[in-house]
Amino acid sequence: MPVLEVICSLIGWFCLYLLFCCTFAHRSPEWNCRLVTLSHGVLIVLLTAYVVFIDGPWPFTHAGTENTELQTFALAVCLGYFFFDMCWCVFNQTEGPVMLAHHAASIMGILLALLMGVSGCETCGVIFGSEITNPLLQTRWFLRQLGLYDSLLGDAVDLLFILLFATVRVGVGTVMFYCEITSPRTTLIMKVGGVVMYGLAWVFMVDIARFGYKKSRAKYKKWLENHKLKEINTQKLD
Structure with missing residues (x-):
């Protein structure tokens, strides 16, 4: 059954991509692919949030347990x-x-969880933490394409993305990583996969920190220049 579900999922996402290509024929293939990515991000965050927070079990205490039907579906x-x-x-x-390595590691981790039939709860937790920032990332790209990125909305999207990534993917992710590593039920291969995903998260975090620093510095310089320009104009008027 999981094999059939994976095949149906693959066909479904491909058909959605073709639908977007027909609907937005004047847009680039990347535009349509990112629409699929945005759709997946919203859907999988809602689905894994239900799996983790409502259906259970709690990944911080039940890492390595047998997969439920809903976990397998997600x-x-x-x-x-x-x-x-x-x-x-x-x-x-x-x-x-780096992004291709992230995709490959995600595929291997999910495949192992499905093939072995265990560790579904923490894998869903990792997916939730990894994908919660994805809609913001795609929104940022679409804003740039539409020429709306250099605005208050673009700044808000960037700030929320950085905060969510740092608190959820790195902060909560560190706790999840510790629980998985110390769990006696989690298999060795899943622990190795956890190390890889956690390492990639920090690689992304370093890049995001550099981006945040550069953008903040540029914003400050722009504000300083505008402030000086206003002072000059005020002195001329006086």
Whole structure:
């Protein structure tokens, strides 16, 4: 059944991509692919949030336990998307080695959880933490394409993205990583996968910190220049 669910998921995401291509024929293939990515991000965050916070069990205390049907379904939906996106990125050569490594590690982690039938709860927790910032990332890209990025909305999206990534993916992710590593039920191969995903999260965090620093510095310089210009204009008027 998980194999069938993964195949149906892959076909579903591909069909959605074709639908976007027909609907937005004047847009680039990347535009339509990112619409699929945005759709997946919203859907999988809602689905894994229900799995983690409502359906259970709690990943911080039940890491390594047997998968539930809903966990298996969520993993299959996510795996089908990653297969689609990985193939699209390789075919169009739009992503660098770090993002491709993230995709490959995600595919391997989800595959292991489905094949072994265990660790579904913490895998869903990791997916939730990883994908919660994805809609903001896609929104930022669409704002840039529409020429609306250099605005208060663009600044708000960037700030919320950085805060969510730092608090959820790195902050809460560190706690999740510790619980998985110390859990006696979690298999060794899943712990190794956890190390890889946690390491990639920190690679992204360093890049995001650099981006935040550069943007804040640029904003400050722009504000300082505008402030000096206002002072000059005021003195001229006086």
